Amino acid sequence: MTLMFIALLFSCGNNETPSTEPSTEETAEKKEITLYTHRHYDSDKEIFAKFEEQTGIKVNVVKASADELIQKLESEGDQSPADLLITVDAGRLVRAKSKGLLQSVASEKLEATIPTHLRDVDNQWFGLTKRARVIVYNKSKVKPEDLSTYEALAEPQWKGKILIRSSSNIYNQSLMASIIANDGKEAAKEWATALVANFARVPKGNDRDQVKAILAEEGDLAIINTYYLGKLLNSKDENEVAAGNAVGVFFPNQENRGTHINISGIGVAKHAPNKANAIQFIEYLVSEGVQKTFAEANFEYPINPNIKTDSDLLLSWGAFKEDNLSLVKLGELNKEAVILFDEVAWDKGPNVE
Numbered sequence: 001m002t003l004m005f006i007a008l009l010f011s012c013g014n015n016e017t018p019s020t021e022p023s024t025e026e027t028a029e030k031k032e033i034t035l036y037t038h039r040h041y042d043s044d045k046e047i048f049a050k051f052e053e054q055t056g057i058k059v060n061v062v063k064a065s066a067d068e069l070i071q072k073l074e075s076e077g078d079q080s081p082a083d084l085l086i087t088v089d090a091g092r093l094v095r096a097k098s099k100g101l102l103q104s105v106a107s108e109k110l111e112a113t114i115p116t117h118l119r120d121v122d123n124q125w126f127g128l129t130k131r132a133r134v135i136v137y138n139k140s141k142v143k144p145e146d147l148s149t150y151e152a153l154a155e156p157q158w159k160g161k162i163l164i165r166s167s168s169n170i171y172n173q174s175l176m177a178s179i180i181a182n183d184g185k186e187a188a189k190e191w192a193t194a195l196v197a198n199f200a201r202v203p204k205g206n207d208r209d210q211v212k213a214i215l216a217e218e219g220d221l222a223i224i225n226t227y228y229l230g231k232l233l234n235s236k237d238e239n240e241v242a243a244g245n246a247v248g249v250f251f252p253n254q255e256n257r258g259t260h261i262n263i264s265g266i267g268v269a270k271h272a273p274n275k276a277n278a279i280q281f282i283e284y285l286v287s288e289g290v291q292k293t294f295a296e297a298n299f300e301y302p303i304n305p306n307i308k309t310d311s312d313l314l315l316s317w318g319a320f321k322e323d324n325l326s327l328v329k330l331g332e333l334n335k336e337a338v339i340l341f342d343e344v345a346w347d348k349g350p351n352v353e
Contacts (some may be wrong), residue, residue, distance in 0.1 A: 032058040033277045036073065037086040038066040039264060043156045043297030051284050057277050066092045068168075073101045073269060083271060083272040084281065086128070088264040091177070094126040094331020102267040105279050113286045113304050117326045118263060125267035128285050128329070129300035131225040132320065133175050133260045136211060136247040138220045150179065150260070153221065154194035162195065163219035164211040166203040167341035171262065174330040178260045178335035179330045185336065192344040202349035208232055208240070213264070215243040222247075225262070230299025232314055251320035258321035260331070263303070286297045 034173060035216055037044070040063060048059040064072065066087040073096070085096060094103055094338070102124040110119070110126055118127035135147055146157075154164060165172055180188040200219030210222035211232055232244035266285065268278045293303040295309040302309060309315065311337045 001234045010273045017269075030274065031056050032060060032278070033083040033274050033281055034060040034062065034081045035084045035086065035281075036062045036064070036069045036082045036097065036269070037084075038064070038069060038088055038092075039086055041298050043293060046297075047285070047293060051281060055136070055280065055284075057280070058242055070096050070099065070101065074099060075162065078271045080269060080271050081273065081275045082269040083278040084266055085269055086264065086266045088098045088131075089174055089262055089279070090125075090265060090327035090331070091170055091174050091331040092128075093265050094328060094334070096267060097122075098331070101270050103270050103272070103275075105268050105275070105282075106162070107279055107283060109281075109283045110286065114303050115305060115324075117324050118303055118328045119265075120267075121326075121328060126282060126286070127263035127266050127303045128263045129264045130265070130289075130297070130303055130322070131227050131300055132251065132322065133171060133223060133225055133262065135215065135250040135252055136222050136229065137250060138214050138246060139215075140246075141220050142248075144248060144250050147221075147250045147252070148255070148328045149222075150175070151183070153192055153223075154191050155215040156198075158198045158221060160198065160200050161220040163200050163213050163222040164203050165206065165210065167338070167346040170229045171207070172223075173334055173341075174262050175223070175260050176340060177333035178323065178325055180333050180336055180340070181325055182257055183338070189340055192340060192346065194343055196346055197350055200349040203347055208243075211247055212240070212243045215239075215246045226301075226314075226317070227299040233313065234299075238307055242309060249317045251318075253323070254321050257325070260325075261301075261322045263327060264300070322333045 020173055020299055048061065051057065052059055057240060069085060069087065073082060073085065086094060097120060104124050105120045114126050119125065137144065137147065176188065179191060206212060207224035207228040208231065210224055211229065213219055214222055226249065229249065232240045235241055253259055266282055272278050286303060288307055291304055291307045292302045295302055295311045299311065299313060301314065
């Protein structure tokens with residue numbers, strides 16, 4: 001009887017004691033990340049596919065506008081499946097952080113690779129690519145030696161010649177925030193007031209539309225992000241290519257602070273279920289090969305200053321000095337920028353009483 005009891009106890013122990021090691025199936029289920037992204041480029045799909053191939057970590061992609069993704073993260077709370085948020089413009093990343101939607105991460109590789117002004121002070125978000133906001137000009141009407149700074153665009157010689165987007169555009173909001181940060185609020189307001197007086201028309205359209213308007217001789221100068229010009233020059237539409245070829249690129253403020261730049265960037269979601277995988281993914285995106293792909297395929301600049309672009313188009317525009325203002329400021333001063341736009345009646349255009 002005693003022997004039977006011992007045998008039974010031994011048998012039960014073998015059947016009921018749980019394993020401390022995860023099963024192969026459980027491990028496979030965790031080899032994934034869910035990425036909320038505002039970016040919408042074919043090159044990104046290829047980059048994600050190579051990451052999956054190299055690591056075995058599946059990338060689940062959820063696409064929407066930046067505002068929709070931020071709202072989605074808010075509504076999902078701690079039940080969110082998101083591991084990562086990618087969006088364009090540092091101002092949006094600052095907003096996501098202020099809403100408690102991101103978390104700090106520790107990565108020696110990211111800290112060594114990404115300059116401090118291109119990432120959050122608490123490492124809650126990191127730049128992935130850079131875009132310069134430049135002046136493009138009608139090559140048949142404007143001499144580049146007549147251009148100098150963003151501030152100089154407010155001079156009377158440019159009256160009726162400047163094309164630009166509306167104040168609701170996040171790129172313009174961040175540019176204005178940088179003007180406030182560098183020149184002060186009062187100087188920024190004076191500049192914006194004079195700039196509006198120099199508008200060729202009421203602000204409208206996207207950055208590509210401003211270049212097309214130069215070709216149509218609606219104005220002579222525009223402020224745009226560089227990668228939009230790359231899109232025009234590589235378009236299948238002959239009219240878009242013609243618009244791109246009609247303009248030259250000028251990097252403002254090279255004699256002082258440098259040209260305003262912005263980023264597309266990424267952060268780990270507050271409740272990321274796969275945090276380690278998420279950090280590994282960000283580290284992959286700032287690696288040399290991927291950074292060169294961003295530049296070559298989407299006409300963006302590498303975030304790592306030690307990586308030289310292979311893009312013939314970017315090289316043709318020349319090297320430039322960039323403003324090293326912390327991009328955190330673009331988010332912190334966003335509200336002031338929006339208020340200032342309203343005060344100077346930016347969206348009503350020139351000749352406003």
